[in-house]
Amino acid sequence: MKKQLKIELKKAIFSPYFLFGLVMLTLFSVLSAIYILEKNGGYTAAIKADTEYAYNPDLPLFSFFSSWIGAERMSLAYTLFFNLMPIGTALPFAWSFCSERKSGYIKNIVIRDNKKNYYKAKTIAIFVSGMIVVLIPLLINILIVSSKMPLYKPFAGYNFYNCVYFGDLFADLYYSNPGIYVSLYVALNTLYGGLFAVLGAAFSFYISNIFSAVLLPFVIMLILAYTEHAFQAYMFAGDIVELIPTQFLHASTLYANSSGIVVAAVAIIILTFSFFTIYFKGVKNEIY
Amino acid sequence: MAIEFKNVTKKIKKNTVINNANLTIETGKITGLQGINGSGKTMMMRLIAGLIKATEGEVVIDGIIIGKDIDFPLSLGMMLENPAFLNSYDGFHNLRLLADINGIISDSDIYESINRVGLDEAKNKKYKKYSLGMKQRLGIAAAVMESPDIILLDEPTNSLDSEGVEMVKRIVSEEKARGATIVISCHDTAILSELSDIIYTIESGKITGCIKNGSDSEQ
Amino acid sequence: MKYIKLVKFDLKYGILKRWYTYLLYALLTLFACMDFSFRLKSFDITNFSLGDCLFYFYSGISEYIPKPDEPIQIPYLWLLLNLLVCYFNVHYMSDDLSGLGQYVICRSGKRRNWWLSKCLWNFSSVLTYFLLSILIVLSFCTFNNAEFSFEISENMNLICPTGAQQYPVSQWNIGSIQLLLMPILVCTAISMLQMFVSLFVRPLVSYVVSIVIYFSSMYKLSDLLLGNYAMILRSDEIATNGVSALNGIIFSVCLIFASVICGLLYFQHYNILSRE
Numbered sequence: 001m002k003k004q005l006k007i008e009l010k011k012a013i014f015s016p017y018f019l020f021g022l023v024m025l026t027l028f029s030v031l032s033a034i035y036i037l038e039k040n041g042g043y044t045a046a047i048k049a050d051t052e053y054a055y056n057p058d059l060p061l062f063s064f065f066s067s068w069i070g071a072e073r074m075s076l077a078y079t080l081f082f083n084l085m086p087i088g089t090a091l092p093f094a095w096s097f098c099s100e101r102k103s104g105y106i107k108n109i110v111i112r113d114n115k116k117n118y119y120k121a122k123t124i125a126i127f128v129s130g131m132i133v134v135l136i137p138l139l140i141n142i143l144i145v146s147s148k149m150p151l152y153k154p155f156a157g158y159n160f161y162n163c164v165y166f167g168d169l170f171a172d173l174y175y176s177n178p179g180i181y182v183s184l185y186v187a188l189n190t191l192y193g194g195l196f197a198v199l200g201a202a203f204s205f206y207i208s209n210i211f212s213a214v215l216l217p218f219v220i221m222l223i224l225a226y227t228e229h230a231f232q233a234y235m236f237a238g239d240i241v242e243l244i245p246t247q248f249l250h251a252s253t254l255y256a257n258s259s260g261i262v263v264a265a266v267a268i269i270i271l272t273f274s275f276f277t278i279y280f281k282g283v284k285n286e287i288y
Numbered sequence: 289m290a291i292e293f294k295n296v297t298k299k300i301k302k303n304t305v306i307n308n309a310n311l312t313i314e315t316g317k318i319t320g321l322q323g324i325n326g327s328g329k330t331m332m333m334r335l336i337a338g339l340i341k342a343t344e345g346e347v348v349i350d351g352i353i354i355g356k357d358i359d360f361p362l363s364l365g366m367m368l369e370n371p372a373f374l375n376s377y378d379g380f381h382n383l384r385l386l387a388d389i390n391g392i393i394s395d396s397d398i399y400e401s402i403n404r405v406g407l408d409e410a411k412n413k414k415y416k417k418y419s420l421g422m423k424q425r426l427g428i429a430a431a432v433m434e435s436p437d438i439i440l441l442d443e444p445t446n447s448l449d450s451e452g453v454e455m456v457k458r459i460v461s462e463e464k465a466r467g468a469t470i471v472i473s474c475h476d477t478a479i480l481s482e483l484s485d486i487i488y489t490i491e492s493g494k495i496t497g498c499i500k501n502g503s504d505s506e507q
Numbered sequence: 508m509k510y511i512k513l514v515k516f517d518l519k520y521g522i523l524k525r526w527y528t529y530l531l532y533a534l535l536t537l538f539a540c541m542d543f544s545f546r547l548k549s550f551d552i553t554n555f556s557l558g559d560c561l562f563y564f565y566s567g568i569s570e571y572i573p574k575p576d577e578p579i580q581i582p583y584l585w586l587l588l589n590l591l592v593c594y595f596n597v598h599y600m601s602d603d604l605s606g607l608g609q610y611v612i613c614r615s616g617k618r619r620n621w622w623l624s625k626c627l628w629n630f631s632s633v634l635t636y637f638l639l640s641i642l643i644v645l646s647f648c649t650f651n652n653a654e655f656s657f658e659i660s661e662n663m664n665l666i667c668p669t670g671a672q673q674y675p676v677s678q679w680n681i682g683s684i685q686l687l688l689m690p691i692l693v694c695t696a697i698s699m700l701q702m703f704v705s706l707f708v709r710p711l712v713s714y715v716v717s718i719v720i721y722f723s724s725m726y727k728l729s730d731l732l733l734g735n736y737a738m739i740l741r742s743d744e745i746a747t748n749g750v751s752a753l754n755g756i757i758f759s760v761c762l763i764f765a766s767v768i769c770g771l772l773y774f775q776h777y778n779i780l781s782r783e
Binding site for chain 2: 509
Binding site: 024039073080087218223230 | 535538539542545573574575576577578579580581583584586587590591594597598602709710711712714715718719722723725726727
């Protein structure tokens, strides 16, 4: 299993598709950083320069914690980053199940190693590749933005500017320990990066066309987002909770409050669906 | 239909897949292409078919330059690499799809081609349920069903049982008797020698030898 | 003659045999009609017109001015109606070229026949999606005794959730061009561009290009971003700094022709090799 895992990880990471997914998401994260530094970077410098405003309570509005890609809500780049995350994460390796089944490569593996080990190793490799493709761009964005924007602790009284409302996921951490808040959201995004990748791989068991399978998580997120917005009008405003991963993965509220239960539930649903698909359609099925 | 390669070189990205090839494929003869995997046999067939264009030189069929005067030979049947058909159709309908484009043969001609390659029992079976050998047979049927003037067969005996191999030999001989110009590549030198009037050996895209009816000559 | 046969092949296999994609699109439209119906009920509106329904589908979003506390209200319905078409059409050409298409193209006699047939398929496919959608909307309107006109009711700017409120309906001069022609034309242009781009790169990458065009158009009101012309709220008949339908028609038609002709020229020298 260890050998197989090593092989699959190597195949996943040293592939041109991994590079493409990584470059795509990194490009968005860098563009977001550039945009926000251009917008907000000047304010901090201006306020600092003018000592009359040295204790301006607006200062925390222009801090790193409201400027990194997970918090900013102005640029096209952050929208593309989060909405295209299902594509970027599935690109590196989610297609490999389908491709290796079609080409017959899987037969070469299963006669040499346990079929279960192959699927386990492959799933882990897909998950890890999806995680890396999200983690690196986020870290790059954090590095760039934190190099210019000061790390002022957000002020709870301005939650309508920061858009992290009381009741949101980890909201109290945001105003008490924003560093941990950012770390938790990076971890959450990384986890979901892996989940999206595995979801794409699971879809490839149902759809024979590789491109359609890899793109399907993105299309489904779009359909679910529309469905959610369509029904929001008929729900009580106070009870609206963000259900769509590409929206609740954003650290500040976009449309509805985020809830830990929903985040966990969606992760479990994706994981369960993917696991059962890969197990029953892959491990349990015969190889033709 | 005589096919001529005149100083043909083909480069794909940085690789030279055919290197200054000069050869003549005579009308009504069976020409064999022999070489190891990756030597350029399939690429030569692709050049004849017009699927790729020569980087330098010309591929001429009866005085007409492929890729310049016309895009594809006027009367061509081919089976290159692994046959590719539509999974959701059966064998007969796959062939009919192709036959409908030229519209020169009827359903009975298609059935005849299917019988010729020994697929009569599987003609109504969906293509996705075909074995590798059956897919190969269907590919051959597609190549010969319209009685084309030029037939390109890339390793037609792959995946075939002994009966299938005899079928290929029989069909190739029949098509030659009809007057078709046939280009065939095969790893089995015995079959190639048996069928071909002339065999060109290819190595790394270069024509390295020519075997004519038992005699040998280096180029 | 052969060209017509190629077209028949593509229409049969590219449209009729892929009926399930059209069914999915129809289901989306049906769902959108139900959404529209519920929205009307929540505003106690009983009378509406065909124009109202089409406006709801293709309104898009008004000009977005980035603000820290106001994230963009993504017009998901508009996005879905366009991106789904591009999604369903993205891989047909390249799948055909690496499969049975090699046999078909040799029989076609001319490379341009094959390419032009694919272009016609693309156009027909997009048109079929939209016509199917319009058919469902017409049925929905008939079922609900709606007015069969392109007039947009006074209340529509309240119902549409994506920024229509700032524009008083009485000043709008919206007709069939903005409601019907522009969405179809823009989607055709982007789908054609997508098909041309997939000659160079994988279909997946070309789809990402289409996504970026639509998302960028949402963000920026600009004559250079084609998606703007498909959004009714970005029309100069509504917004003073909006985009002109005439420019949109010219842009779309030019892009269609450019994709067709550049594709034709490039395909003349394209190496048709079996692709994984």
